[in-house]
Amino acid sequence: MEKNYHVCTGCGLLCDDIEVESEKNIINKVYTACRVGVAHMKEGKEEAIFRVDNKPVNEETAISEAASILKNAKNPLIFGLGTSTSETHKLAIELARKTNATLDDTSSFCLGSLVEALIHNKIKTCTLDDVRNKADVIIFWGADPSDSHPRHLSKYSYFPRGSEKQRGWEEERTAIAIDIRKSHTAKICGNYFFQIPPGGDTEFIDALIAGLSGKLPKTSYNYPPKKILELANILKGAKFGIVFAGLGLIYSLENLEPLFRLMKALNEKANFHLVPMVGHYNMRGFNENLFAETGYVNSVKFENDIVKHGPEYSIVESLKAKTVDAALIIGSDPLSSLPRSIAKNLFEIPVISMDPCETLTSRNAKVYINTAISGVEAGGTATRMDGTKVSFKPVVETNHPSDEAILKKIMEAL
Amino acid sequence: MDFGSFLTVPEIKVKVVTYRDIFQDKAMIENRFGEEYRDRSAVIKLDPADLKQLSVKKGDTVILKNSFGRVVVRAEESGYETSHRGIAYMPNSPWSNILVSDETGGTGVPKFKDISVTVTSAKGEKVTEPGF
Amino acid sequence: MTNAMELYQMLPKTNCKKCGKTSCMAFAVALMARELTPDDCPPLKDEPKYREGYEKISGLFKPSEGATETGLVVHEDLCFGCGNCVVACPVNVANDPYGVGSGNAPKNINKLILTIENGIVKAQNVGECRRFGKNKILCNGCIVTCPVEAIEFV
Numbered sequence: 001m002e003k004n005y006h007v008c009t010g011c012g013l014l015c016d017d018i019e020v021e022s023e024k025n026i027i028n029k030v031y032t033a034c035r036v037g038v039a040h041m042k043e044g045k046e047e048a049i050f051r052v053d054n055k056p057v058n059e060e061t062a063i064s065e066a067a068s069i070l071k072n073a074k075n076p077l078i079f080g081l082g083t084s085t086s087e088t089h090k091l092a093i094e095l096a097r098k099t100n101a102t103l104d105d106t107s108s109f110c111l112g113s114l115v116e117a118l119i120h121n122k123i124k125t126c127t128l129d130d131v132r133n134k135a136d137v138i139i140f141w142g143a144d145p146s147d148s149h150p151r152h153l154s155k156y157s158y159f160p161r162g163s164e165k166q167r168g169w170e171e172e173r174t175a176i177a178i179d180i181r182k183s184h185t186a187k188i189c190g191n192y193f194f195q196i197p198p199g200g201d202t203e204f205i206d207a208l209i210a211g212l213s214g215k216l217p218k219t220s221y222n223y224p225p226k227k228i229l230e231l232a233n234i235l236k237g238a239k240f241g242i243v244f245a246g247l248g249l250i251y252s253l254e255n256l257e258p259l260f261r262l263m264k265a266l267n268e269k270a271n272f273h274l275v276p277m278v279g280h281y282n283m284r285g286f287n288e289n290l291f292a293e294t295g296y297v298n299s300v301k302f303e304n305d306i307v308k309h310g311p312e313y314s315i316v317e318s319l320k321a322k323t324v325d326a327a328l329i330i331g332s333d334p335l336s337s338l339p340r341s342i343a344k345n346l347f348e349i350p351v352i353s354m355d356p357c358e359t360l361t362s363r364n365a366k367v368y369i370n371t372a373i374s375g376v377e378a379g380g381t382a383t384r385m386d387g388t389k390v391s392f393k394p395v396v397e398t399n400h401p402s403d404e405a406i407l408k409k410i411m412e413a414l
Numbered sequence: 415m416d417f418g419s420f421l422t423v424p425e426i427k428v429k430v431v432t433y434r435d436i437f438q439d440k441a442m443i444e445n446r447f448g449e450e451y452r453d454r455s456a457v458i459k460l461d462p463a464d465l466k467q468l469s470v471k472k473g474d475t476v477i478l479k480n481s482f483g484r485v486v487v488r489a490e491e492s493g494y495e496t497s498h499r500g501i502a503y504m505p506n507s508p509w510s511n512i513l514v515s516d517e518t519g520g521t522g523v524p525k526f527k528d529i530s531v532t533v534t535s536a537k538g539e540k541v542t543e544p545g546f
Numbered sequence: 547m548t549n550a551m552e553l554y555q556m557l558p559k560t561n562c563k564k565c566g567k568t569s570c571m572a573f574a575v576a577l578m579a580r581e582l583t584p585d586d587c588p589p590l591k592d593e594p595k596y597r598e599g600y601e602k603i604s605g606l607f608k609p610s611e612g613a614t615e616t617g618l619v620v621h622e623d624l625c626f627g628c629g630n631c632v633v634a635c636p637v638n639v640a641n642d643p644y645g646v647g648s649g650n651a652p653k654n655i656n657k658l659i660l661t662i663e664n665g666i667v668k669a670q671n672v673g674e675c676r677r678f679g680k681n682k683i684l685c686n687g688c689i690v691t692c693p694v695e696a697i698e699f700v
């Protein structure tokens with residue numbers, strides 16, 4: 001009996017083994033997905049909503065209003081897309097070209113730099129399936145997958161049996177957490193949890209590198225050298241090591257140099273890979289798709305066929321400097337996720353919000369278009385956190401338009 | 415300035431470590447404007463000794479303040495994350511983002527994980543509404 | 547979790563064999579395996595001097611709310627649905643090595659103890675659990691792998 005599995009788009013893990021029982025397009029039961037995945041799958045709601053100036057309108061009016069905002073803007077910002085399909089990304093890039101827009105996604109203030117380094121082959125990486133099949137030393141650094149990617153440890157990184165790991169996690173794998181907080185993941189790692197002070201990551205990296213070459217590891221916060229040496233010894237013995245790098249690590253580093261140093265040192269003594277803990281289901285896809293079109297992973301500005309790039313074209317800097325004069329926000333809620341001191345500048349420009357759910361941003365937008373939930377009500381392809389392409393069909397039917405369909409219509413209306 | 419009333423309210427400085435919580439994420443997906451999301455987001459977890467110094471009981475509201483903003487949230491005792499005086503834990507949310515600096519050094523990356531605030535008892539003041 | 551030794555300490559320790567076992571220690575082992583109940587030891591049940599021990603032991607074996615016959619309790623409100631316990635449980639692995647044993651959806655759901663339904667762990671076939679029955683071992687696969695102690699044995 002061949003089972004019909006669905007893909008969960010609740011996080012960057014894109015679990016591909018979810019069974020669903022539904023009736024009349026309402027999902028009643030979800031099997032194997034975690035709590036977040038179930039909430040995501042059951043998110044669906046009733047009627048499609050379109051609003052202009054907080055009044056309900058029909059689809060046509062909302063689209064023509066959105067198009068005229070974009071047409072009248074000199075430098076509109078197009079932002080979001082972490083929870084959109086790669087097909088939608090391509091349309092958004094085309095729309096940005098057409099409107100001379102600034103285009104960015106959340107990766108500019110989270111893991112974009114790391115994904116870029118992977119695209120440029122600056123760090124050795126591997127797939128999650130490799131991790132399941134081979135990994136013997138697993139490091140969660142500044143990451144807490146138990147909360148952010150709940151099935152990470154059970155589906156790939158620690159507990160499952162793999163082709164070269166038949167005897168199970170107790171005997172054949174060592175999971176290590178390095179963090180400033182004893183997270184749920186750190187708890188599972190037990191004695192292999194290394195707690196460092198906030199901002200102490202760079203020093204810990206250098207102490208670890210010293211330890212790897214047998215030198216005395218020193219830190220200004222007097223981390224017990226014995227513990228670092230013990231850790232270095234475990235890492236040296238790794239046949240297939242993996243570092244899962246989270247936001248906690250990236251935010252603590254000024255730039256990625258310390259991480260490059262560490263990976264180099266680890267690969268002189270052992271065999272180590274790195275996979276970024278990408279949160280949104282297709283953020284990595286956005287980075288790759290934009291890179292394929294422009295050579296940059298985020299923060300770009302289109303200007304009559306040339307593409308400019310730099311932090312000044314990130315959402316944060318362009319809002320701070322007030323260089324953008326309208327915003328099209330797709331599946332993201334910057335009013336909630338950015339520092340309020342920066343996000344408040346969105347109130348000064350017309351905002352179009354396309355989102356399957358009501359957010360602070362949608363409630364304060366000039367135009368709101370309630371779209372289908374990508375991955376549940378609309379299908380497409382995406383890139384998993386480890387770079388693997390995954391395609392999916394909608395789980396249920398809906399009368400909500402997909403963001404892909406809306407972008408197409410906006411483009412036609414321009 | 416009225417120093418008298420200032421001194422009677424104990425005030426401490428803490429470093430806020432933000433984190434993600436699965437139940438908070440689940441509540442957000444279900445309804446960003448719901449009570450559950452607020453209850454799970456507008457929270458700061460403090461060391462028991464810090465709570466004592468503030469004369470604040472678990473579940474009371476506290477005011478968090480720095481030069482970027484002010485927000486009222488519920489105080490809890492830190493649990494499994496191991497507590498240290500002067501270190502507080504807060505789930506990542508619109509509430510914590512009120513306290514994040516707009517200083518980025520032109521990098522496009524705000525210092526989300528580097529938040530310092532002063533904490534005082536809110537004396538029963540209600541948790542801040544998430545809107546603007 | 548209680549072990550047989552702790553139970554033994556609360557028994558009369560007279561080895562009178564009224565329970566049908568050869569010694570109080572054997573009775574304790576049978577208690578652990580849920581083959582017998584505290585009421586099966588007549589002196590313990592009837593003699594006032596053992597009352598304290600009787601009450602304590604009875605308390606331990608009183609099925610608490612939500613407990614299955616083997617004492618496995620799932621705290622549904624705490625569970626993440628992460629599946630760590632599902633993948634780590636040796637019985638699950640033995641019965642479904644390429645499904646849950648490899649981190650995937652179950653291929654053989656009827657033979658499993660732990661599965662995830664609607665984002666929460668569900669226990670079935672608990673009689674198969676290694677902590678119980680004749681060849682029991684002190685398995686803690688589903689306890690040490692859980693981020694929140696959502697599974698407990700009472």
Ligand code: SF4
Pocket residue numbers: 008009010011012013014015032033034035036037038149150151152
């Ligand atoms: S881990 Fe992520 S992708 Fe997998 S079921 Fe949970 S939310 Fe969905």
Ligand code: SF4
Pocket residue numbers: 557558559560561562563564565566567568569570573586587588589590
């Ligand atoms: S009946 Fe009670 S006292 Fe007698 S041997 Fe059995 S357990 Fe011991």
Ligand code: SF4
Pocket residue numbers: 634635636637638659660674675676677685686687688689
């Ligand atoms: S105690 Fe062991 S056998 Fe029993 S359910 Fe837990 S992991 Fe499975």
Ligand code: SF4
Pocket residue numbers: 624625626627628629630631632666667688691692693694695696697
């Ligand atoms: S019981 Fe614990 S390990 Fe099992 S699914 Fe729930 S949270 Fe995960």
